Amino acid sequence: MQGDAPVVIPGVDGLNLVPSVVALDPVPPQGSVSGGGRPTVTVGNTARKALIETPERVIYSVKRLMGRGLEEIQDELKLFPFRLADDVEAGEVPRITLGELRFTPPEISAYILRQLKRNAERFFGAPVTQAVITVPAYFNDAQRQATKDAGRMAGLEVLRLVNEPTAAALAYGLDRAKEGTIAVYDLGGGTFDISILKLRDGIFEVQSTNGDTHLGGDDIDNLLQAVALDEIYAEHGVDLRGHPGAVQALRKAAIDAKISLSTEDVAKFDIELPNGDRYQREIPRAVFELLIEPVLDRTAGPCKQALADAGITADQIDEVVLVGGSTRIPAVRQLVDDLFHLAARGKKPHTELNPDEVVALGAAVQADILAGASKTTEEMLLLDVTPLSLGIEALGGTVARIIQRNSTIPASATEHFTTGVEGQTNVAIHVVQGERELAADCRSLARFDLKGIPPMSAGLPRIEVKFLIDADGILKVTAREQRSGQAARIEVKPTYGLTDEQVESMILDSFDHAEEDFAKRLLIEARNEAETILAAVERAPESPAWGQLTGEEQAATFAARDHLASAKLGEDQSAIREATLVLDRATRRFAELMMDAAVTTAIRGKTMEAAGDDLGEAVNAPHPMAAAEFK
Amino acid sequence: MLKILDSAVPIACWSCSIGHNDSTLFCPHCSKIQPPPGGDFFQVFSLERRFSVDLPALEHEFHRLSRRVHPDRFARAGENEREWSLADTALLNDAYRTLKDPLHRTEYLLKLEGAEIGEEHAGKNRASEDGKGPKDPSRVPADLLEEVFELNMQLEEMRMARKMGDHSSDEDLSPGPPDLHADLEMAQKKFEGLLGHVDEDLRAQWKVWDEGDAGARLAAQKTMVALLDRRRYLSNLVRDVNEVLGA
Numbered sequence: 001m002q003g004d005a006p007v008v009i010p011g012v013d014g015l016n017l018v019p020s021v022v023a024l025d026p027v028p029p030q031g032s033v034s035g036g037g038r039p040t041v042t043v044g045n046t047a048r049k050a051l052i053e054t055p056e057r058v059i060y061s062v063k064r065l066m067g068r069g070l071e072e073i074q075d076e077l078k079l080f081p082f083r084l085a086d087d088v089e090a091g092e093v094p095r096i097t098l099g100e101l102r103f104t105p106p107e108i109s110a111y112i113l114r115q116l117k118r119n120a121e122r123f124f125g126a127p128v129t130q131a132v133i134t135v136p137a138y139f140n141d142a143q144r145q146a147t148k149d150a151g152r153m154a155g156l157e158v159l160r161l162v163n164e165p166t167a168a169a170l171a172y173g174l175d176r177a178k179e180g181t182i183a184v185y186d187l188g189g190g191t192f193d194i195s196i197l198k199l200r201d202g203i204f205e206v207q208s209t210n211g212d213t214h215l216g217g218d219d220i221d222n223l224l225q226a227v228a229l230d231e232i233y234a235e236h237g238v239d240l241r242g243h244p245g246a247v248q249a250l251r252k253a254a255i256d257a258k259i260s261l262s263t264e265d266v267a268k269f270d271i272e273l274p275n276g277d278r279y280q281r282e283i284p285r286a287v288f289e290l291l292i293e294p295v296l297d298r299t300a301g302p303c304k305q306a307l308a309d310a311g312i313t314a315d316q317i318d319e320v321v322l323v324g325g326s327t328r329i330p331a332v333r334q335l336v337d338d339l340f341h342l343a344a345r346g347k348k349p350h351t352e353l354n355p356d357e358v359v360a361l362g363a364a365v366q367a368d369i370l371a372g373a374s375k376t377t378e379e380m381l382l383l384d385v386t387p388l389s390l391g392i393e394a395l396g397g398t399v400a401r402i403i404q405r406n407s408t409i410p411a412s413a414t415e416h417f418t419t420g421v422e423g424q425t426n427v428a429i430h431v432v433q434g435e436r437e438l439a440a441d442c443r444s445l446a447r448f449d450l451k452g453i454p455p456m457s458a459g460l461p462r463i464e465v466k467f468l469i470d471a472d473g474i475l476k477v478t479a480r481e482q483r484s485g486q487a488a489r490i491e492v493k494p495t496y497g498l499t500d501e502q503v504e505s506m507i508l509d510s511f512d513h514a515e516e517d518f519a520k521r522l523l524i525e526a527r528n529e530a531e532t533i534l535a536a537v538e539r540a541p542e543s544p545a546w547g548q549l550t551g552e553e554q555a556a557t558f559a560a561r562d563h564l565a566s567a568k569l570g571e572d573q574s575a576i577r578e579a580t581l582v583l584d585r586a587t588r589r590f591a592e593l594m595m596d597a598a599v600t601t602a603i604r605g606k607t608m609e610a611a612g613d614d615l616g617e618a619v620n621a622p623h624p625m626a627a628a629e630f631k
Numbered sequence: 632m633l634k635i636l637d638s639a640v641p642i643a644c645w646s647c648s649i650g651h652n653d654s655t656l657f658c659p660h661c662s663k664i665q666p667p668p669g670g671d672f673f674q675v676f677s678l679e680r681r682f683s684v685d686l687p688a689l690e691h692e693f694h695r696l697s698r699r700v701h702p703d704r705f706a707r708a709g710e711n712e713r714e715w716s717l718a719d720t721a722l723l724n725d726a727y728r729t730l731k732d733p734l735h736r737t738e739y740l741l742k743l744e745g746a747e748i749g750e751e752h753a754g755k756n757r758a759s760e761d762g763k764g765p766k767d768p769s770r771v772p773a774d775l776l777e778e779v780f781e782l783n784m785q786l787e788e789m790r791m792a793r794k795m796g797d798h799s800s801d802e803d804l805s806p807g808p809p810d811l812h813a814d815l816e817m818a819q820k821k822f823e824g825l826l827g828h829v830d831e832d833l834r835a836q837w838k839v840w841d842e843g844d845a846g847a848r849l850a851a852q853k854t855m856v857a858l859l860d861r862r863r864y865l866s867n868l869v870r871d872v873n874e875v876l877g878a
Binding site for chain 2: 366
């Protein structure tokens with residue numbers, strides 16, 4: 001946040017977007033990667049370049065693999081150059097081969113997060129240890145947990161997972177449409193989400209959400225790529241499928257064509273083939289739109305379901321917000337217009353904020369809410385929902401639902417279980433997520449084993465199990481045997497996912513440097529604190545309270561200030577802290593005088609003016625601390 | 632309300648040690664967050680047990696309490712307070728979800744008052760249903776026996792017709808024989824109308840209970856349980872008809 005507005009921190013290359021592409025660097029000459037050192041990777045735009053040169057060392061769209069099991073990713077394997085390690089067994093977290101190494105999806109994701117962390121640290125000149133991370137709203141429990149694991153591996157404490165459409169609403173909702181119902185249509189690279197929210201008095205209450213975690217711009221790229229591959233084979237007799245580098249070059253051309261078709265009527269393919277021929281082709285927009293229609297139509301179902309779940313009709317939607325790069329496609333906008341009858345009602349979807357950045361801006365707003373210290377977000381609160389119903393496998397393989405989809409989170413349910421056999425001391429519970437009637441058709445989350453039930457007659461124990469979905473949308477379970485009062489021990493075996501120990505072993509920043517890093521961080525923090533108080537003292541003489549101090553008090557303040565200023569130049573963090581403390585004490589009376597109510601009001605008035613200056617225009621929001629309007 | 636005080640266990644606030652009854656999210660003395668209270672959903676909102684609820688006021692109170700209790704407000708608090716904020720918010724959300732929906736609320740309050748309710752309408756325990764809707768003749772409300780029999784025949788006929796027509800096109804489902812379609816649409820209207828009547832009757836019983844004495848309440852409870860049974864039956868029928876009509 002800068003002042004009242006979130007800003008996007010640029011990457012090393014100065015660009016705001018860091019593409020989620022990870023490339024494993026070539027093995028260094030001394031190359032003893034197995035000897036304990038971490039492999040080095042490149043992330044973002046530079047990694048993207050490596051896609052064409054060394055495709056076997058590069059991975060993209062890893063989000064599609066997060067929190068998914070081997071059998072679930074078979075479809076992805078057909079469309080993406082994911083190279084699974086050949087020794088992966090069912091039930092294990094899949095590992096992907098990059099060059100000579102193997103990585104789980106959370107590890108790849110952690111490399112991306114670590115890059116973002118470094119970008120932020122460069123920007124702030126201070127360590128960044130906590131983060132708010134956004135996820136597709138339709139992510140299930142396992143996908144969320146995998147995302148949190150990735151954060152931990154990257155050395156980040158994940159304060160909150162926020163659903164992407166909701167984050168976008170936060171970014172837009174800083175001050176517009178104080179009341180009303182909005183729909184957020186989020187078509188990104190790999191996922192589609194629709195969320196319907198009610199805004200009221202700063203409360204963003206999600207009514208319903210729906211989506212498809214396997215639908216997005218990638219699918220459009222795949223279509224264009226497939227068409228080109230077929231044509232190249234038919235016209236030139238060259239099968240590029242055996243040339244990963246050439247396929248990636250073609251894919252890049254397909255993406256460029258897609259992007260240009262958002263503004264142009266015709267896009268051109270012009271690619272040199274390995275045999276020296278050229279594949280040249282024009283794609284008129286009409287042809288493109290016909291080609292992608294089936295993909296776009298798949299977003300209609302979730303939108304209708306979300307409206308039905310919210311108990312409203314399309315005409316009751318006051319605003320529609322477009323999120324995700326794919327919403328730049330005119331055909332997508334047309335579809336949204338049709339779905340929500342926008343043009344017919346004289347409305348236009350919101351596209352003022354960059355659809356690639358709006359989610360990150362919203363995450364910053366949520367982080368500001370969590371930090372709790374900001375006037376801008378003080379009145380804002382996000383009430384999100386769980387996208388999928390939670391159920392327990394009942395007799396006969398059917399599902400007994402215990403928390404319905406679109407329940408506001410945190411949400412909980414309490415269920416009672418008993419034994420079926422004399423003296424039984426274990427009860428197994430299978431938890432699933434999804435809307436289907438049969439457990440086998442839902443997503444298996446975990447199998448719980450309630451252990452240590454005191455031996456009793458069948459049916460006598462009464463085990464109370466509490467299921468709680470937390471504010472991140474992640475399930476927590478506790479159990480208690482009520483007759484004996486014993487807390488039953490639960491052994492949770494997630495169906496997919498890494499154990500705590502595995503995550504621990506994958507933490508990227510090796511512990512070797514922990515101590516050194518810590519000292520560095522303490523120094524930076526001490527300097528920051530010193531900076532803050534020095535700046536305050538610098539402004540002190542402008543304050544009316546300053547005149548109320550005696551000459552002696554003023555002199556003592558200046559002496560303490562000079563002492564701290566010189567300590568700050570040194571490397572000794574404890575000396576800086578001590579000098580900070582001395583200055584703090586010297587200014588205590590001044591601070592008390594400042595507390596005067598009249599003074600406080602004056603400061604508030606001034607801040608408001610300053611906010612107006614920052615905006616370069618009059619603040620016309622209803623209350624003085626209202627947020628800046630985005631342009 | 633005396634009853635609340637009777638059932639409430641006095642407990643001491645973890646922060647200021649002053650005792651308060653166990654039905655509040657925050658200490659009435661020092662305003663610190665408390666572990667999840669033991670009372671019912673009505674107590675979460677400081678409401679008396681009543682079937683009629685002022686929904687705008689309920690929403691307002693839900694928002695007000697959410698602002699205070701939500702985990703977002705405790706991101707930097709100690710571990711205990713964070714834990715309680717999570718549990719309290721889950722309770723608040725569960726309470727709001729139950730009380731804002733007329734049917735959930737009716738079932739919940741009937742249960743609180745000790746009434747036996749056959750099956751919750753919200754899809755819970757759907758497992759015990761046959762999945763295809765009402766087939767068990769013993770559950771058919773007597774006055775509807777004939778119509779339900781006829782409707783089930785029509786539904787079956789329509790499903791068959793659909794199956795046959797399936798080969799011709801896999802695009803939109805064929806509408807089936809036109810007069811059958813019309814018959815089903817009529818049935819749909821009729822049963823939806825009956826559903827509306829049940830809801831009106833339920834509302835009337837709410838009033839009887841809310842304003843009545845112990846005797847009146849007991850009678851109203853019985854009536855409501857029967858109405859809920861009927862409602863569940865009708866709504867399953869309507870769902871089946873909608874499904875077949877491809878609504």
